[in-house]
Amino acid sequence: MxxxxxxxxxxxxxxxxxxxxxxxxxxxxxGEPLICTTCGAQTDMPQSKxxxxxxxxxxxxxxxxxxxxxxxxxxxxxxxxVCPSCGNATLIVANTPDGRKRAARFSEGKS
Ligand SMILES: [Zn+2]
CATH class of the missing domain: 1.10.10 (Arc Repressor Mutant, subunit A)
Structure with missing residues (x-):
């Protein structure tokens, strides 16, 4: 032993x-708001993988x-x-020009 x-x-x-x-x-x-570029979900609590x-x-x-x-x-x-909705590692910071553009595109797509 x-x-x-x-x-x-x-x-x-x-x-x-x-x-x-x-x-x-x-x-x-x-702790910044993030947006998923795959499904458009927004979160400030991403899951980590x-x-x-x-x-x-x-x-x-x-x-x-x-x-x-x-x-x-x-x-x-x-x-x-990773995105809590779809599980893809495609989260970007929402409060950037690119993030806002994508948020607008996803909200247009839904309505
Ligand atoms: Zn997603």
Whole structure:
């Protein structure tokens, strides 16, 4: 059971790291109104989708610490804001000339 002696602190470090990076990235959330260029839905609470898999992350961390670290960083940095209506990562800030143009086009299309 000696192998477990270093495994437990390692898992703790991984957990703290992943939670820490996630908190850091989510605190950068803009809170700006966004518009989806695919379906025209407007939201200021986009859903976020993380690429890759949590299981692979754990396996990489347990087998090789450095690739695990890189994989965690890649996953967190490639998180996308996705439209809560259609699930596409095509959200743009609504309060821009382009965003307003698209909002107007979608509201015309509906009426
Ligand atoms: Zn959409």
């Amino acid at each position: 000696e192998a477990l002696a270093w495994l437990v602190p390692l898992i703790l470090v991984v957990a703290i790291f992943v939670v820490g990076v996630r908190a850091l990235l989510s605190s950068r959330r803009s 993380t690429r890759g898999s949590f299981a692979i992350e754990i396996v990489l961390w347990l087998a090789f610490v450095i690739p695990g670290l890189l994989y965690s960083l890649w996953r967190q940095s490639t998180r996308q804001k």
